[in-house]
Amino acid sequence: xxxxxxxxxxxxxxxxxxxxxxxxxxxxxxxxxxxxxxxxxxxxxxxxxxxxxxxxxxxxxxxxxxxxxxxxxxxxxxxxxxxxxxxxxxxxxxxxxxxxxxxxxxxxxxxxxxxxxxxxxxxxxxxxxxxxxxxxxxxxxxxxxxxxxxxxxxxxxxxxxxxxxxxxxxxxxxxxxxxxxxxxxxxxxxxxxxxxxxxxxxxxxxxxxxxxxxxxxxxxxxxxxxxxxxxxxxxxxxxxxxxxxxxxxxxxxxxxxxxx
Amino acid sequence: xxxxxxxxxxxxxxxxxxxxxxxxxxxxxxxxxxxxxxxxxxxxxxxxxxxxxxxxxxxxxxxxxxxxxxxxxxxxxxxxxxxxxxxxxxxxxxxxxxxxxxxxxxxxxxxxxxxxxxxxxxxxxxxxxxxxxxxxxxxx
Numbered sequence: 001x002x003x004x005x006x007x008x009x010x011x012x013x014x015x016x017x018x019x020x021x022x023x024x025x026x027x028x029x030x031x032x033x034x035x036x037x038x039x040x041x042x043x044x045x046x047x048x049x050x051x052x053x054x055x056x057x058x059x060x061x062x063x064x065x066x067x068x069x070x071x072x073x074x075x076x077x078x079x080x081x082x083x084x085x086x087x088x089x090x091x092x093x094x095x096x097x098x099x100x101x102x103x104x105x106x107x108x109x110x111x112x113x114x115x116x117x118x119x120x121x122x123x124x125x126x127x128x129x130x131x132x133x134x135x136x137x138x139x140x141x142x143x144x145x146x147x148x149x150x151x152x153x154x155x156x157x158x159x160x161x162x163x164x165x166x167x168x169x170x171x172x173x174x175x176x177x178x179x180x181x182x183x184x185x186x187x188x189x190x191x192x193x194x195x196x197x198x199x200x201x202x203x204x205x206x207x208x209x210x211x212x213x214x215x216x217x218x219x220x221x222x223x224x225x226x227x228x229x230x231x232x233x234x235x236x237x238x239x240x241x242x243x244x245x246x247x248x249x250x251x252x253x254x255x256x257x258x259x260x
Numbered sequence: 261x262x263x264x265x266x267x268x269x270x271x272x273x274x275x276x277x278x279x280x281x282x283x284x285x286x287x288x289x290x291x292x293x294x295x296x297x298x299x300x301x302x303x304x305x306x307x308x309x310x311x312x313x314x315x316x317x318x319x320x321x322x323x324x325x326x327x328x329x330x331x332x333x334x335x336x337x338x339x340x341x342x343x344x345x346x347x348x349x350x351x352x353x354x355x356x357x358x359x360x361x362x363x364x365x366x367x368x369x370x371x372x373x374x375x376x377x378x379x380x381x382x383x384x385x386x387x388x389x390x391x392x393x394x395x396x397x398x399x400x
Binding site: 074140142143144148150151152183185186187188189190191202203206207 | 328332333335336337351352353390391392393394
């Protein structure tokens, strides 16, 4: 083909057309892959918990879930004089309704409800802020939805603590070993200089058991299950009535529900 | 150079002093670490690890890394050995059940045994015991 003016213009036109078609083609290919990838996503889970405050006896002084969790996971008890200090380490703890659901509590709400204590923990958010900020990927989202920590990787930078909208994380300012009453030899402790939090009992869930707090609650106030499974205990519990989540407007999509 | 003899004597003395540790230990080798397998647990338990002993000697760091990644990041907590037997993937609940005298051993006045005997000898420091604990019974 001789390089005439006409042929050169034709070639330029074709090249321009190609540039337009290329992004469209990749977009379509991407969507096709996404459609087939949906079945792979079907294997994904999202463990979640519902805490029924009508059954929970935290206000009456029950701390069974906290005791069971902290004993199972070697969470140090730093002690009463320091209970409110930054050194406190907690996986589950109690807060009043007004503190937990500040946006829901109004001036005229019954004091009984306002001051009601409820157990709070890591919300294992669908879009966890802590995972986004962790520079070493020590905190990560497992395929089953648990926001887990790899303490081998944690460098103690505490970005995750700043990012978490629920204050669910504690930093080990000191060696936790001396503050653990009875070390559970089946679970590791932590070291000074790492951040820790609730792991939704990943070590139990992996072998088909329910989390320690759910088993420990003698009032049956805690329901646990997979949100993607319509027949799971959590979905059944959620169908039974209205449930609140902590700070849903933070955009992290928390997965611990509260029934008032 | 009128001071040459003095300088040479000084240099020789200096070299001898600096290399003294080598002369001191010349021809000798440090005693190889001896594992204390006399503990009740070690006697009661089976004598082979999850894989054959020579393989474990050579590859245990690799295996431990794989186990950590599989259990912590993969959520897979069962290891199938080459002989088909299955073991829970856990340093504390599998390895330390046999390899006794770990983390609490030092506190109880006992030398940390299985891991630290060789690791101390080769000066390869382990930081496992900062978090991983062993039951009191197993460390005795």
